[in-house]
Amino acid sequence: AQKITQTQPGMFVQEKEAVTLDCTYDTSDPSYGLFWYKQPSSGEMIFLIYQGSYDQQNATEGRYSLNFQKARKSANLVISASQLGDSAMYFCAMRVTGTSYGKLTFGQGTILTVHP
Amino acid sequence: DTAVSQTPKYLVTQMGNDKSIKCEQNLGHDTMYWYKQDSKKFLKIMFSYNNKELIINETVPNRFSPKSPDKAHLNLHINSLELGDSAVYFCASSQGQGLETQYFGPGTRLLVL
Numbered sequence: 001a002q003k004i005t006q007t008q009p010g011m012f013v014q015e016k017e018a019v020t021l022d023c024t025y026d027t028s029d030p031s032y033g034l035f036w037y038k039q040p041s042s043g044e045m046i047f048l049i050y051q052g053s054y055d056q057q058n059a060t061e062g063r064y065s066l067n068f069q070k071a072r073k074s075a076n077l078v079i080s081a082s083q084l085g086d087s088a089m090y091f092c093a094m095r096v097t098g099t100s101y102g103k104l105t106f107g108q109g110t111i112l113t114v115h116p
Numbered sequence: 117d118t119a120v121s122q123t124p125k126y127l128v129t130q131m132g133n134d135k136s137i138k139c140e141q142n143l144g145h146d147t148m149y150w151y152k153q154d155s156k157k158f159l160k161i162m163f164s165y166n167n168k169e170l171i172i173n174e175t176v177p178n179r180f181s182p183k184s185p186d187k188a189h190l191n192l193h194i195n196s197l198e199l200g201d202s203a204v205y206f207c208a209s210s211q212g213q214g215l216e217t218q219y220f221g222p223g224t225r226l227l228v229l
Contacts (some may be wrong), residue, residue, distance in 0.1 A: 018207035038159075045206060052215060078220035089157060089219035094216050101148065102169045105158040 002027045002100070004092050013082045014115050020067070021077040021110045023092030033095040034075040035104065036066065040088040048090075051075055079112075087114045090095035120221035122207050127226045129197055137192045137224045139207030142156050147171075147213050148190040151180060152203040153223070158170045161207075165190055166213055 003026040013019040025034065034049040051059045051066045059066040067076040079086055092107040120141045129135055141148065148171075150162040153222045165173035165184040181219040190207060 020207060031215070035217065043204065043225070044222045045208075047217055050217055066199075091159065093159075095216055095218075101164055101166075102210065102216070102218075103149070103161040103164060103172055103174070104151075104208075104218055105161075109157050115187075 002029075002032075002094050002096055002105045004094050004105055004107035008110045010035050010105060010111045010113065012113050013079075015084060016081055017081055018080045019112065020110065021079070021090050021092075022097055023075045023077065023094075023107060024074060025075060027071050027094065027096055029096040029098060029100075031098075032094055033064070034068070035095070036064070036075075036077045036091045037087050037093060038086075038088045039091065040085075040111070045091075049077070062078075069082045082114045084114050084116060086111060120207055120209055120219050122205075122221040122224050124224060125222060127224060128229065129227075130229055131197055131199060133197050134193070134195045135197060135226070136194070137205055137207075137226075139190045139192070139221055139225065141188055141207075141209040141219075141221075143150075143209055143211070144212040145211045146187050146211040147210050148184065148187070149208040149210075149218065150190065150192050151208060151220075153206060155203070157209075160204070163190075163192075164213075171213065197226075199228050201227055202228045 018045045034051045037045045093104045162184045168184045168205040210216040210218040
């Protein structure tokens with residue numbers, strides 16, 4: 001079975017600073033994908049970034065980057081130059097191939113608050 | 117040009133009623149999902165359909181019945197609603213059942229009184 005753990009219930013960051021949101025995962029499947037989603041207070045789920053288990057380089061998407069450490073089974077999200085609009089709940093999630101048929105397993109989420 | 121849409125956005129109903137939530141995607145994806153987000157914000161898969169065929173049924177009470185009339189639509193019908201069914205229900209879609217990104221609809225907030 002797959003498991004995602006986000007140990008930070010809440011994080012605070014000053015505007016324009018960088019912040020790291022932690023995510024650790026557990027799976028015995030060698031082929032998997034790690035995803036980060038943002039859920040603002042309006043409720044929608046917004047896809048941010050993806051990292052495949054066989055990708056050699058860390059994924060980046062604009063101000064978002066994923067610090068992928070395979071041996072430690074961690075996939076931390078780094079947001080650079082935080083903006084007030086980054087205040088939201090952030091979910092780490094994982095998909096594996098095989099009999100899971102692609103379902104996403106989510107972590108508990110981290111609430112990020114950006115202070116002006 | 118909404119990618120994944122759901123109706124209604126809000127649903128308030130009495131215990132024991134039957135209700136449906138509709139989902140449509142215009143991304144050309146062949147796999148669709150229903151997720152439930154509980155009051156603690158935890159998200160869990162309920163169902164998955166691939167090309168109109170049910171492939172995941174994650175120990176959901178049989179009061180919940182999904183239906184996929186075509187690969188662009190996945191509806192969720194709930195019979196005999198209970199207080200514990202109050203949650204946000206998200207539809208999502210992806211191209212395939214592998215590691216492709218899933219894109220979510222805006223969610224339907226269901227409140228059972």
